[in-house]
Amino acid sequence: MSDEERRARADARRASMVLRRGRLGDEVDLSPVYGVDAIALATRLSAESWAMSGLPDPVLARRDLPVRFVRRA
DSSP states (O other): OOHHHHHHHHHHHHHTOOOOOOOTTOOOOOSOOOHHHHHHHHHHHHHHHHHHHTOOOOOOOGGGOSOOOOOOO
């Protein structure tokens, strides 16, 4: 990728940035989360990040999902 293409890509990203305005003291709690709350947070952050990418949502059959289950020993 050339420098011109990188600059154009950076400019496009900068033009589509989303900033959220809030008041001091209303920050999101950043303490660790576990279990169902962690999964919910990861799902929300993934969905928001994907939406900001501008790419279409992936459409995969369940058998084609890129996951692996590992049994506990």
